[in-house]
Amino acid sequence: MTFRISTMLPAAVAMTFSLGGCERGGSETELVERDWSGSEREFQLVDSSAERFRYQSRPAEGSETPSAGGSSNGPRLTYTTPEGWKEEPASTMRDINLSFGPNGEGECYVARLPGAGGGLLANVNRWRQQMGAEPLTEEEVAALPEKPLFGQPAKFISLEGDFSAGMGSAQTQPDYKLLGLILASDAGAVFVKMTGPREVVDENEEAFDTFTQSIDVSMN
Amino acid sequence: MAKRKTNLSPGNWPRLLYQFFSSLKLAMVVFVLMTVVTLFGTLDQVENGLHAAKVKYFHSFIVQHDLFGTIPILLPGGLLLMIVLFINMTLGAIIKVRKRWRGVGPLISHSGMLMLLAGGFITWAFATDGYMALYPGMKSNRVESYRNWQLEVFPLSEDGTADKAWILPPETLQGIESDEQFVATTPSLPFDVVVNGFSRNATPIPVSAPVAESSPGKEIDGFKLAPKKPSTEAEQNLPGCYVEFRPESGGEPIEAILWAGSYRFDPRSDPMAFEFEVDGQTYGAVLAKESWTVPFEIRLDEFIFEKHPGISTARNYESRVTRFEEGEEDTALEIKMNEPMRYAGYTFFQESFGPAGSNPGDEMFSQFAVANNPADQWPLWALVVTGVGLGIHFVIMLIEFILRSRRKPAAPPTP
Numbered sequence: 305m306t307f308r309i310s311t312m313l314p315a316a317v318a319m320t321f322s323l324g325g326c327e328r329g330g331s332e333t334e335l336v337e338r339d340w341s342g343s344e345r346e347f348q349l350v351d352s353s354a355e356r357f358r359y360q361s362r363p364a365e366g367s368e369t370p371s372a373g374g375s376s377n378g379p380r381l382t383y384t385t386p387e388g389w390k391e392e393p394a395s396t397m398r399d400i401n402l403s404f405g406p407n408g409e410g411e412c413y414v415a416r417l418p419g420a421g422g423g424l425l426a427n428v429n430r431w432r433q434q435m436g437a438e439p440l441t442e443e444e445v446a447a448l449p450e451k452p453l454f455g456q457p458a459k460f461i462s463l464e465g466d467f468s469a470g471m472g473s474a475q476t477q478p479d480y481k482l483l484g485l486i487l488a489s490d491a492g493a494v495f496v497k498m499t500g501p502r503e504v505v506d507e508n509e510e511a512f513d514t515f516t517q518s519i520d521v522s523m524n
Numbered sequence: 525m526a527k528r529k530t531n532l533s534p535g536n537w538p539r540l541l542y543q544f545f546s547s548l549k550l551a552m553v554v555f556v557l558m559t560v561v562t563l564f565g566t567l568d569q570v571e572n573g574l575h576a577a578k579v580k581y582f583h584s585f586i587v588q589h590d591l592f593g594t595i596p597i598l599l600p601g602g603l604l605l606m607i608v609l610f611i612n613m614t615l616g617a618i619i620k621v622r623k624r625w626r627g628v629g630p631l632i633s634h635s636g637m638l639m640l641l642a643g644g645f646i647t648w649a650f651a652t653d654g655y656m657a658l659y660p661g662m663k664s665n666r667v668e669s670y671r672n673w674q675l676e677v678f679p680l681s682e683d684g685t686a687d688k689a690w691i692l693p694p695e696t697l698q699g700i701e702s703d704e705q706f707v708a709t710t711p712s713l714p715f716d717v718v719v720n721g722f723s724r725n726a727t728p729i730p731v732s733a734p735v736a737e738s739s740p741g742k743e744i745d746g747f748k749l750a751p752k753k754p755s756t757e758a759e760q761n762l763p764g765c766y767v768e769f770r771p772e773s774g775g776e777p778i779e780a781i782l783w784a785g786s787y788r789f790d791p792r793s794d795p796m797a798f799e800f801e802v803d804g805q806t807y808g809a810v811l812a813k814e815s816w817t818v819p820f821e822i823r824l825d826e827f828i829f830e831k832h833p834g835i836s837t838a839r840n841y842e843s844r845v846t847r848f849e850e851g852e853e854d855t856a857l858e859i860k861m862n863e864p865m866r867y868a869g870y871t872f873f874q875e876s877f878g879p880a881g882s883n884p885g886d887e888m889f890s891q892f893a894v895a896n897n898p899a900d901q902w903p904l905w906a907l908v909v910t911g912v913g914l915g916i917h918f919v920i921m922l923i924e925f926i927l928r929s930r931r932k933p934a935a936p937p938t939p
Contacts, residue, residue, distance in 0.1 A: 335677065335690035335710040335717065343666070344687040347680065347797040347808055353745040356786045356796045357728040397732055417733055423752060426738060 381414065384518035386511035400519075404508050410500025412512065414519065417493045424488040427495065428461060435465040435482050451485055453494060453516055458487035464502055481505035483512050545608075546615035554609045561602055564589045573756030575671060583648060603648065610641045626924070629917025636910030643902030651897035654815070655875060656822065657791040659889045663823035663848070667894045670759045672814035673697065673784055675708075675767070677717060680799065680808040692717070694814050698724065698763070702751065714803050718768040718777070723751035726764035728783050742766060742779075749781050763811060771802050778802070784811045790879060791889050818870050818894065820849040825856070827890040829877060841877055843890040859892065871895045 350356050381399055385391060390408060392401040400414040428448070429439040440448075450457035460483075467480035481502040487494045496519070498505060498512050505512075530540075544550060565581030568589075572580075581587050584601030591597050600608075617634040621627060654667040672694035678686035692708050700706045700722040708717040721741060728747040729736050741748040749764045764783040771777070778800045786796040787810065797808030826844040831837065842860040847867065859865050865872040875893040882888045 331704060332707045332709070333692070333696055335692055335708045335713070337710070337712060338676075338689045338691050340687050340689060344685045345678075345689075346794045347684045347686065347810070348794040349680075349684045349799060350796045353728070353747050353781065353798075354730070356798065357747060357781075357783055358785060359728070359730060359747075417729065423750070426750075430738060 382518075382520050383414075383515060386508070386515050389508075389511065389515070402515075404511070405500055405504040410498065410504045410508060412496070412498040412515065415495045415497075417495075424459060424486055424493075427486055427488070427493075428459065431461055431482060431484055431497070432463060434468055435463040435480070436468070437463055437465060451513070451516065453485050453487045453496065454519065456487055458485040458494070458496075460485055467499055477501075483509065485516055542615065545611050546620045547612075548616065551609070551612050551616065554605050554612065557600055558602070558605050558609075561587065561599055561605065564599070565602070571756075572754070573758055575758035576754065576756075606641055606644060610638060610645075613638055613641070626920050629913050629915075629920060632913030632916060633910045634913070636906045636908070636913055639909060640903060640906035643899035643906060646899035646902070647897055651895070651899070652816065653893065653895045655891055656872075656894055657878070657889050657891040658822065658824035659791055659887065660824050660827055662791060662889075663821050665817045665819070665821040666815050667818060669694070669814040671761070673763050673811050674814050675717070675719065675765075675782065675809065676812050677713065677769075677807060677809045678797075680797065680806045682806075684794070684797075686808060692719070697722065697765075700765070713807075714772050714805075715778075716770045716772070717809075718770060720766040720768070721749060721751075722763065722765040723749065724763050725752045725754045725761040726750060726783065727752055727762070728764065728781055728785075744779050744781050747781055749783070765811070767798075767809065769800055769802065769807070769809070773803060780809065782809060782811045786810060787812055818896075819868055820847055820852075822847055822872070822892075824890055827877065827888055829882070829884055829888055831884055838877075841874065841890070843874060843892070869896055869898065871900070 383400060385402065386404070389402045389404040389412070392403050392411075394401050398413040398415050402412045404410040404412065425440075425442050425445050428445050432439055445459065448459045448461065451460045452458070462484075463482045465480065467477040467482065468475070479502050480499060483498040483505060485494075485496040496516050498508070500508075532540075561581055564587075565577050568581060569577035580601075581589075582602030585604040587599050587601040588596050589599055613634055618631065618638070621631065623631075652667075654669045656664060656667050658664060674694045675692040675697050676689045677691075678689035680686055690710050690713060696706075696708075697719070700719055702721055702723055704720075704722070706719040706722075708719065726749050729739060729750050731743050731746055731748060736748050736750075739748045739750045741750065744766070749766060751764075755761050762784040764781060764785075766779065767782055768777040768779050780798045780800070782798060786798075788795050795810050795812060797810045800807055800809070823846045824843055825846055827841070828844070829841045830839045832839045840861075842858055844856070844858055845865075847855045847857065847865075857865060859872055859874045861874050864874070871894070873893040873895070874890070876891045877888050878891065879888070
């Protein structure tokens with residue numbers, strides 16, 4: 305079968321026109337007015353972006369404001385504190401804050417964020433960066449081992465190296481170990497992170513599993 | 525044999541166009557391209573979801589496909605191919621074809637195929653689909669889109685109500701690139717609306733969260749907007765953007781993050797608007813789902829929900845509703861799974877229920893899928909017409925074969 309130029313010409317013309325039709329409009333437009341009279345809309349008036357984004361912050365210990373995580377009427381987290389571990393005050397970012405080790409040099413906390421909390425990939429790589437490890441690809445993160453958290457499979461991260469917490473901290477802790485679980489979904493993200501000197505973390509790895517498997521939500 | 529020279533003078537263009545668009549070669553090229561586009565669209569569906577693949581490959585004039593994920597190639601989109609095929613079939617198989625009695629079958633069959641293509645076009649251009657969610661006792665005529673989000677700006681009264689709004693429609697808002705700045709204006713409002721950093725799927729994250737450090741977005745009121753990879757289920761995407769309200773009278777622009785998650789997800793709740801004040805008037809802004817009304821109201825009288833014993837799977841759910849229409853009698857009816865309500869061009873399917881995790885006995889809402897497609901039944905009739913055409917053609921061919929067989933002289937007897 306042969307195609308002559310005369311036959312293909314109209315096709316080229318048609319393609320040119322269709323390409324022109326695909327261009328997006330300019331970067332300025334006029335808003336369209338809609339009349340809702342007769343079925344006026346109601347809106348919830350809120351005080352802050354946090355409320356508007358359904359983000360429930362957790363006040364530090366001592367605050368009189370009821371906490372989403374600790375209200376006597378609402379849901380709260382329950383857990384078993386492993387033997388030898390010590391409760392530390394919760395903060396706005398940490399629902400549960402624990403320390404362990406001979407001098408309390410190891411720490412383990414539970415944090416929650418709305419949505420996926422920035423995404424699984426970003427959080428795994430943030431932790432890897434803190435331990436001086438190279439970032440992983442999405443496929444490599446997807447292949448990470450899993451451990452149960454709230455009865456669901458959470459990605460398990462285990463890293464050894466020099467730990468730098470970031471967030472303005474320039475101090476680097478040599479020979480550290482990080483154990484972590486990330487459960488990320490569109491409904492919210494939960495992080496359990498344990499850091500400390502490698503030997504201390506190794507001694508408490510079993511306690512970490514016991515602790516993470518004991519975390520639950522209580523409605524009472 | 526000498527080649528015939530083609531007359532390319534402008535006066536001959538209509539004839540050339542007719543020859544081109546009615547040629548069988550064009551039909552073959554279109555069929556090959558349709559196969560390729562269908563293959564790529566099907567593969568893309570795995571990565572980006574059904575809706576995104578449908579829009580990119582089949583509802584488009586031109587599509588850019590990355591071969592092996594790296595080599596960009598341009599292909600005609602499904603919409604362009606269907607239009608070309610429609611023109612080609614109309615000219616080639618209906619107009620150009622020689623009219624004779626033995627060609628009646630193919631003529632009817634091709635008419636059926638044209639009807640199928642026309643139905644597809646009408647569906648693409650005019651069909652709507654959305655949902656209506658109601659708790660028992662609630663009445664509404666408003667249908668909301670699953671996927672289309674729009675930006676609404678409105679003067680707010682003190683009690684949080686608004687009776688009119690200015691809208692940046694979904695086709696404009698959702699076409700804004702993440703690195704594009706888009707200005708929307710109206711002489712009716714004393715400010716311009718500037719949209720930046722629109723993302724089809726995003727999450728606001730508090731700047732106190734460690735992950736916010738690596739998020740490039742601007743901090744507004746303690747939050748940054750972190751873009752996320754769009755979900756393969758387009759309905760689950762929650763878009764977000766940065767907006768500035770620039771008063772025409774001068775002064776500092778008012779900045780905000782708008783996020784679709786501030787919209788309502790329960791029929792009883794109200795959207796949470798960003799409030800701001802310009803020239804003494806309070807305004808609200810929100811990312812809201814596109815909505816429209818149907819010409820009658822539906823009240824949910826009762827929602828029946830049963831689970832299989834011991835497991836969380838629903839055994840049965842159905843809705844008892846009353847339909848209200850001005851000048852018509854109120855009609856009580858039931859909408860069940862596979863037993864939709866069809867009325868005034870709209871079809872109400874029993875789709876789902878909520879809130880999530882509800883159990884029998886809980887107060888629950890019922891959700892109806894509401895479809896309006898003027899060409900709803902066209903595929904059925906197109907197939908009937910095509911089938912009739914093929915049947916007629918088969919009968920004609922059979923008769924011709926029998927007649928030919930009878931005309932043949934009998935074979936000489938074998939010795």
